[in-house]
Amino acid sequence: MSVFYDRFERHDHGTGLKGRSTHYCAGCGHGLAHKYLAEAIEELGVQDRTVAVSPVGCSVFLYYYFDVGNTQAAHGRAPAVAIGHKTANPDSIVISYQGDGDLASIGLAEIVSTAQMGIPITVVFINNAIYGMTGGQLAPTTLMGQRTSTTPEGRTAFFGPPIRMAELIAGLDGPVYVERVALYDAKQRVRAKKAITKALRLQVENRGFAFVEVLAECPTHLGMNPSEAEKWVKEAMTAVFPLGVKKDVEPPTDQVRPVGPEFDPVRLVEVFEGSTEKAPRFCAAFPTLWGTEDIALKFAGAGGDGAQTAALLVARAGINEGFDATHIPSYGPESRGGTSYADVHIARTEVLSPASPSPHLLVAFNAPSLARFGPTVEGGGTIVYDSSVIADVPSLPAGVTAIGVPMTQIASALGRLLVKNVVALGALQAATSIFPEESFLTAIRQALKSRCAMIPLNEEAFARGRQAVRSHEGSVQAN
């Protein structure tokens, strides 16, 4: 049996008899399941490609025995580890071997989601109705009335009835093959061997997720000898866990077998849309109206006002001009329909604090925004607000100029309320000359690269915003 190691070097360093015997108790069903799995691997000729995932439980030492690629998973997570291996190398043959505590208790989420995903891996599930490794406690598959160390009076209704995993997994759309087998007599053993081989073959043929539940004997914690344990499985367990094929839909071989990932750097740059185009510059120098190093801006409105986009466009314009710039949005539930505000910094060399608790420039799209942030504007700063929706301007710090522009009105006259924020940018440009007109327009065109049809409308909105300020259509209030 070449799929078992010649010598179990990992079993106590292969010393003495441990080099050739398992750690399992006499008569334990695990050994048989191992044997059939090893035979299946060998018969299918996939030993080199196989990755076996050892679980936590009595079969944690699966890797002592199988001469295949081995990995040992955290309790219950073997299917997730199996997904990791299978997605890392779709050519590998990945086997997740799990006991009942591992699969049906702590690892339920992993096994159900993996099965539903239908990823072609093979799961061998050993159900012996009890926890072995930890010493005979209640398992999710423990039978009603069965005594365990944590149900000393027998499993009661309080714990609910045992869970039938084969049926549960078969009820999902993902798996292609689910069968429950047993080991208690020669006939069942032949079936078990066949089922495990089939479950593995389905993976080798890349057909899908296969699951074999094996009713196994744990003589030790049942407090029986192996032959009594066989009898108990045959009589008591199969009454609750009926044997047989639960699902078998063998689909055609999956044609869309993944090929290896792409590492071509040219393709990589293409994928994240790196551009070789250098944006033209229009600023002669860093705008110094508000200090020599850094300008703080804030854009505030209701969700949908376009405050974030306007803010990003200004940051973008700053970067195009060769300055450093940052944009930071308010986000989360409050930005979903509630207030939405954004802080922008434009710096000559490097933005230090990216927040704008006291901005030089504020664009306010509604009254609450103006009321909240207007008083925080630095002396010498400028506010541009939507006079279509804001009637009262709160008292502002000395030296702050507030310019009302009917942004909503202008945008709706253009037939597209959405361009309100571009109207605001036009107004901001005209009111402050922070960057030349073309600076803004370049940023706008860049943003609309994939929606060119929108460019003329946005240019028009920008122009109207500027016009509104320049023709004193807007109301100016200086403090």
Add this chain to the structure above:
Amino acid sequence: MWYRIPARLVKSSLDPQWREAPMSTVRERLKPHLLPQFCKGCGRCIESCTRHCISAGTEINAATGLIPVNLDLEQCNGCGLCISACPEPYGLRAEPGKDFVLEDPKALFGARRAASEVAPSIPDELLPLPAVEPLVVKGNYASAIGALIAGCRHFYGYPITPSTEGAELMAKLLPKLRGVFMQAVSETATVNMMYGCGGAGMKAMTFTSSPGFSLMLEGISYMIGAELPGVFVNVMRGGPGLGNIAPEQADIKLACRGLGHGNTQAVVLAPSTPQEMLDLTILAFDLSFRYRNPVVILSDGYLGQMTGTVRLPGTAVKPGLPSWAVSGDRAHRGNLICSFLLSEADLEAHNIHLNSKYAAMKAAEQRADLFETDDAEVLLVACNTPGRMAKGAVRELRARGIKAGLFRPISLWPFPIDALRPLLLRAHRIVVVEASNGQLEDEMRLAISHDSVPRPPAIASVRRFGGVLPQQKEIVDRVLEGVGAALVEGVRV
């Protein structure tokens, strides 16, 4: 040697190598053979034999203390049922009969494949990346792009604000590079998928945020124990519990001192700009494979959302395949990924080995950014976004004539004490600025204490919580308070 005789002489197989085997010279039915020291006396074989060839033993085997069965094969027809009833790999086995013509097994089956090869280590390749204009992207995107440049093509994750943009960008871009984007059922599943993918020698990553990171800790401990690479970007948010989705830095303790159970450490990197989100993600993959250990990037919710300029490096990585990987191929068949070492001596040796890796990281992976520290008398210490606020404060303080400087740890573990040590000679005072309850300060204090720095300066702090970040003004105010006090006392404070 007995165990070298191929046991499965009678099986046909899908493996062409088996199918072509000349079976005619092999006796079809072989009688069972048992070495008593490998029999556990379970008796499963006894009932399987319809010919009653096997009976319960009566003598204790001296080597095992167990009672092996007795075989009397006179009636045996070689049906093999007993063999398939024996749970022991080296228990009942088919044995050639007396008239068996033993041919060279190589002629029968080709070379036996018991021994796996010694796997080669295929190094990463650096490919030139076409020059492009700087990107203007938010921090989370920058990190995702960094991962792609670092050769990561496997992303596993579970959506959580404020980290999701990273995952979303990966979901968009990875399929175009024939990579794998997998939305797991939970963070618990996520980290274990990374365990599998990392175990296969591939570059795997996730984006998460504080509550999700908590859930991943068990798996991170397993990864450290099994020595697996993997990059975790934790975009920290407010806690404890569900907290909120605003920025905090309250996972520093978790990442530096509590990566799950056991003796665990990982390099923890703290970017403070979108540019560093990219650079440090690339570095993280490199370190992760260099040390065969996870690497944690601690970002904050503010930085994740912050858009800024990001320059790309000149090269991109085409990953190789490490020799230790369990990659499902012949060369790597002998490998094992495992954190389980049952014997105390083995586990102690493993921990000593891990400790030596931690020591190597401490020696080689300290990173810090120093701003105006050469003559600094007041040293601000801050990382992530508060590091930027602190930088602003330094500039403001300098303008007021105060010799302030910023010490910004980029590696939180190992804490960059080597860069801090000389600054402590001149500094009168340290002000630690953070969006947490002193977790950064604790890292610094531990490092200073382990370093036995004589007479370290007094330490003050600016701490905010719940998503409120320390602002430049309060940092400046705190420093000025201290300066006032120092002037009054006329001594070092």
